[in-house]
Amino acid sequence: MNPLAPINRLAAVFSKLPGVGKRSGLRMALRVARDPGGLVPDLVAALREVQEQVGACSRCGYLTVRDQDPCALCEDPGRDDTLLCVVEDPQDIILIEESGSFRGRYHALLGKLSPRKGEGLAKPRLEALFRRVGEGKVREVILALNTDVESDATAAYIHERLTESGVRVTRLAFGIPAGSAIAYSDSVTLARALQGRQVV
Ligand SMILES: [Zn+2]
Secondary structure (H helix, E strand, C coil), X not given: CCCHHHHHHHHHHHCCCCCCCHHHHHHHHHHHHCCCCCHHHHHHHHHHHHHHHEEECCCCCCEEECCCCCCHHHHCCCCXXXXXXXXXXXXXXXXXXXXXXXXXXXXXXXXXXXXXXXXXXXXXHHHHHHHHHHCCCCCEEEEXXXXXXXXXXXXXXXXXXXXXXXXXXXXXXXXXXXXXCCCCCCHHHHHHHXXXXXXX
């Protein structure tokens, strides 16, 4: 068997990860192949643990361990039920939590609407959002979305659907349109964007 074939297959798997191109994928695969000891078992064990133990919270979409659903953030009695922060990606929740500037609840859309394709991947999570708001506790929906065309379409759709509800809809105020605004913001910028949020 050509030894490059399994390495290329592993490299192709690594290349599917965010931020890993073809060349880095190959370097990672070669590093695994030259394992001086310990790396491969650690990698296998860590992958298995993530696969078996980590899942998504059925309520907010954030990461949780399999036997805790809803997650710790949803169950925390010290958080404000009247504020609901809507993000595109669970990763954004980590960043907002790190900024320490928000004590409400979260709802991850796990995607966004695509104006070109009509409907995007976020539709079931959007319906879950409207059901949560319909439960009556939420007074303000804070849209912590990015600043591209699809995020704007998602924000407009949420605003339209919530107009009748009487719930205040606000959006984070970023100075400069930056695309992936949340992921590229530091804690201070995020805290400012939260404080300066504007009514949609
Ligand atoms: Zn949750």
